[in-house]
Amino acid sequence: MIEVRRLTKVYGAGRAVDRLTFTVKSGVVTGFLGPNGAGKTTTLRMVMGLDRPTEGTATVAGRRYADLADPLRTVGALLDARAVHPRRTARDHLRCLAASGGIADRRVDDVLGLVGLDQAARRRAGEFSLGMSQRLGIAAALLGDPEVLVLDEPVNGLDPEGIWWIRGFMRSLAAEGRTVLVSSHLMSEMSVTADHLIVIGRGRLLADAGVAELTGPQSVLVRAARPAELAGLLSAEGASVSRSGKALTVTGMGSAAIGALAAVRGLALIELTPQRTTLEEAYMGLTGDSVEFGGGGAS
Numbered sequence: 001m002i003e004v005r006r007l008t009k010v011y012g013a014g015r016a017v018d019r020l021t022f023t024v025k026s027g028v029v030t031g032f033l034g035p036n037g038a039g040k041t042t043t044l045r046m047v048m049g050l051d052r053p054t055e056g057t058a059t060v061a062g063r064r065y066a067d068l069a070d071p072l073r074t075v076g077a078l079l080d081a082r083a084v085h086p087r088r089t090a091r092d093h094l095r096c097l098a099a100s101g102g103i104a105d106r107r108v109d110d111v112l113g114l115v116g117l118d119q120a121a122r123r124r125a126g127e128f129s130l131g132m133s134q135r136l137g138i139a140a141a142l143l144g145d146p147e148v149l150v151l152d153e154p155v156n157g158l159d160p161e162g163i164w165w166i167r168g169f170m171r172s173l174a175a176e177g178r179t180v181l182v183s184s185h186l187m188s189e190m191s192v193t194a195d196h197l198i199v200i201g202r203g204r205l206l207a208d209a210g211v212a213e214l215t216g217p218q219s220v221l222v223r224a225a226r227p228a229e230l231a232g233l234l235s236a237e238g239a240s241v242s243r244s245g246k247a248l249t250v251t252g253m254g255s256a257a258i259g260a261l262a263a264v265r266g267l268a269l270i271e272l273t274p275q276r277t278t279l280e281e282a283y284m285g286l287t288g289d290s291v292e293f294g295g296g297g298a299s
């Protein structure tokens, strides 16, 4: 578990992170979303003990990073995949990290296998593609077999195969009961990867909710030959109905139930369409006022 309480980071006159409070639970993938400059990396660096909070706390498994008895075995992070010695082989890079954390050499081969880099183990890390570098970074994060994983923009710049692999890998780590926090500025990516979302803008918390919750309650658009009759029937069954001409917007009842009720009463339907706010729309609505540099027009 990761717990962030009133976490604040001030740089000069600006607040990169502003009294942020949230909890990241185990067993699910939690997306950490926000536009560029929202404060995601700064937050993750404070969680990992790389930056000191101006105020507030960030703890992993109940302790600040600096107070962890065995940090590599508690939390692993991918913050900058290119932060490797370019002439060192992938294997040697991991062996150095393992040695510094008192981790046995054989774990290096285990993690290289886990991320699919066994064939590239003796190649220099400086020759790796971005996708391979991301895999190496994830291997490093997994060295201590930690219960908590923090990944900063792991799919940035990857091709579809690389994205697909990382997505599945994060899901499998969460399914093992680990805590997985992954940052992104792309809602489209997080909507297919994460179960839970923490959305920030200008350093502040904008939303902390399940993916389904963020899209709001589902409504169904129904067009019927005899709309007044159908509206009365649906209302009597407990649905909320608003009417505009032949079109009804129904909440509180799914499309299957609406179709079944109409069929039983012999009411012809012209259209029956579930309406759902896309996550992208929900995200734009949340972060619209908090982007650093808007695309034209007023900011």
Ligand SMILES: Nc1ncnc2c1ncn2[C@@H]1O[C@H](COP(=O)(O)OP(=O)(O)OP(=O)(O)O)[C@@H](O)[C@H]1O
Pocket: 011, 015, 016, 034, 035, 036, 037, 038, 039, 040, 041, 042, 043, 185
């Ligand atoms: N070392 C620093 N000194 C001064 N300002 C900083 C520093 N690090 C970050 N900032 C500022 O803090 C704000 C948050 O930056 P941060 O990198 O945490 O955002 P982010 O959400 O990770 O953005 P991105 O998606 O672009 O990586 C930005 O306005 C940035 O310019």
